[in-house]
Amino acid sequence: MANVHDVAAYILENQGQMSTMKLQKLCYYSQGWSLAWDERPLFKEEIQAWANGPVVYSLFDKHRGQFTVDTWTYGDANAINGDEKDTIDAVLKSYGMLSGQQLSDKTHQESPWLEARDGMAIGARSNAPVSLDIMQEFFSGLASAK
Numbered sequence: 001m002a003n004v005h006d007v008a009a010y011i012l013e014n015q016g017q018m019s020t021m022k023l024q025k026l027c028y029y030s031q032g033w034s035l036a037w038d039e040r041p042l043f044k045e046e047i048q049a050w051a052n053g054p055v056v057y058s059l060f061d062k063h064r065g066q067f068t069v070d071t072w073t074y075g076d077a078n079a080i081n082g083d084e085k086d087t088i089d090a091v092l093k094s095y096g097m098l099s100g101q102q103l104s105d106k107t108h109q110e111s112p113w114l115e116a117r118d119g120m121a122i123g124a125r126s127n128a129p130v131s132l133d134i135m136q137e138f139f140s141g142l143a144s145a146k
């Protein structure tokens with residue numbers, strides 16, 4: 001299994017420079033679609049329901065203080081296998097043209113983030129985990145609707 005740093009390295013290798021918010025959200029969507037299509041997590045690191053959308057803390061910890069990134073030396077893009085590449089490539093094709101803010105806004109309308117933040121005030125700080133089960137249910141529902 002790849003880790004989130006491998007996924008980030010692969011995304012940046014294929015998309016180039018982007019905001020750290022966009023990188024976080026593309027990792028989130030890659031995880032969601034892996035759960036739906038491959039029926040397994042793409043990476044083991046927890047996703048948290050932060051005020052600006054889903055965030056993987058171990059990724060944040062490495063880009064803290066940066067607005068943009070263009071390479072990711074903490075992971076290995078070559079660690080991504082065939083099915084994982086297919087999933088991430090599909091995510092990049094569908095979501096890669098959106099900005100970090102557009103992706104964040106999108107997550108705010110979707111059940112995985114909303115349910116993790118149930119009862120919290122808008123903008124409140126949170127490290128509540130986003131449920132992989134709810135992600136799988138949500139993204140599988142999107143897949144069957146297409």
